Amino acid sequence: MRINSSKCVACGNCTYVCPMGAIYIDPSLKRATINDDECVECYSCFNGLSQEHLNPTMVRTIRKLLSLARIRFDPEPDVCPTAAFEPNELAWPRVVRRAFSDPRVPHESTGVEGRGTEEVKTNDVTGRVQLGEAGFTIEFGRPGVGVRFREIQEMCWALAQAKVAFEKKNPVTSLMSDLSTGTLREDILGEKVLSAIVEIKVPVERVEEVIRLVWDVEKRIRTVVTLGVGVRCESDGEDHVVAPILERLGYKLERAKTNTGMGRVSRVVEQPKKDLVSA
Structure with missing residues (x-):
């Protein structure tokens, strides 16, 4: 993204909508300026402000x-009065920033918008995680923090050494030059994105091992890490294996969300036919 300095009037509205704090008013130029190294090409400034x-x-x-x-x-706080924002033609590898940061852009590797993965929310259709398995989502970055792929690679290296299975239909996996070692493409390591998700799968017996591994790597990287664990419920609708492990590690389990409309019809109940009554 670029700001046309001949149009900018330094109203400052854009500085509040940038989730990375990459836009500031340069006191010497008296114009809004973008820190290109911190900009993740999320287009929040361009899409979030009305252009007058x-x-x-x-x-x-x-x-x-x-x-x-x-x-x-x-001007009104949600307006760029002079339409000073002008999107750049993004080339590789910078285009990766927008793919992971603009929620309206689908990833080429998966066709899914946002972070490029539906995670385990559609597991009843995709069948990624089966009974006896645990699916992990390891999310890096947040607004105001972001993450560089160099930090993500640190985690991927450790996971690969632990012989976990990386989810193939995942945009981070598609950027690996060596799946066996978890090595990412060299040309993207310096790129910064709003957030990204690595997905892996292991037998349920290895849940605690993986969690402790993530804890260890998290201490060495400069970003925020959020860990999610998904398992299939047993016939009684409960999980009797992974839940006790998580509770022992200090995680409080609560059922606070149920996704609907993301699955498929598994049982069709025929309605009884009503007799026609003639008047």
Whole structure:
């Protein structure tokens, strides 16, 4: 993303919508400026602000005249008054930033928007995780923090050494140059994204081992890590293997969310036919 300096009037509205704090008002230029290294190409500034296309010279003149009377003139907070944001034509590897950070862009490897994976939310259809298995989602980054692929690689290296199975239909997996070692492509390691998810699968007996491994690597990388564990319920609708492990490790389990509309019809009940009654 770039800001056209000839259009920018330094209203500052864009500085509040950037989830990475990458936009600031340069006091010497008196223009909004983007820190390209911190920008994750999420397009929040471009999509989140209305574009009014006002004449920049007119806006600057009005603000200057009003300032003489000690009156401050600012546009509405959700508006870029002069449409100063202009998307760049992103090339590789920078285009990876937008793929992982703009929720409206589908990943080429999976066709899924956002982080590029539905995780285990559609497991009843995809069948990624079966009885006796545990599926892990390891999420890196958050707004205001982000993550570079160099940090993600640290975790992938450790997971590969532990001989876990990486989910093939996952955008991070698709960027690995060597699946057996968890090594990512060299040309993307310095790229920063809003967040990314690594997915793996192990037998339920290895759940505690994997959790402790993630804990250990998390201490060495400079980002936020969120860990999710998914298992199939047994015939009584409960999990009697992984849940006790998580509770012993200090995780409090609560059922607070049920996804609907993401599965398929598994049982069709025929409605009894009603007799026709003629008048």
